Amino acid sequence: KAGVTQTPRYLIKTRGQQVTLSCSPISGHRSVSWYQQTPGQGLQFLFEYFSETQRNKGNFPGRFSGRQFSNSRSEMNVSTLELGDSALYLCASSGGDTHTDTQYFGPGTRLTVL
């Protein structure tokens, strides 16, 4: 099976702009989770989508939003970018429905905000 793919891999934006990141899960997986990784805060959970519904949300401002499509692909949007949004954004997919559920991560999108 193909792994989790994320596009684009690298992105440079300026403050105030918005950005959309895309994640294609492993075939058959219905859960997609997003994480932000920064040197200062480490890995932090953004949100999870399961069968097109947001099932869980981390402690991030409303500028961070996401959605999931019927084919389980997910997008994450950040509006009004701030310098502090510079980070590696990781997407993970899993079946989402067994107690041994394991998340498999994509290569990440490295976002730089200037």
Add this chain to the structure above:
Amino acid sequence: AQKITQTQPGMFVQEKEAVTLDCTYDTSDQSYGLFWYKQPSSGEMIFLIYQGSYDEQNATEGRYSLNFQKARKSANLVISASQLGDSAMYFCAMREGLLNAGNMLTFGGGTRLMVKP
């Protein structure tokens, strides 16, 4: 309080030797899962091993084993016969509660492992 604590920011190990990476966790849930991931410099998180809170036996996956001590709330990763390719950041993570309540992983700060030839 930190939910996942990794007390070793960095470690060196000689090639072909075994190494233990420490992880302690804090949860009041009876049902939880513990995970270890490896992150090479490329950035991708690679799943290594999983231990469920109700699993009585320690998990093993090839050269990786998890030393699970439930009463002490520790889930240490043991890598046997270290290889140069094992040099990376290692993260311990936990999922608390039932899966239908959400699939959120909480990560520790990581341990950077460096394997010496």
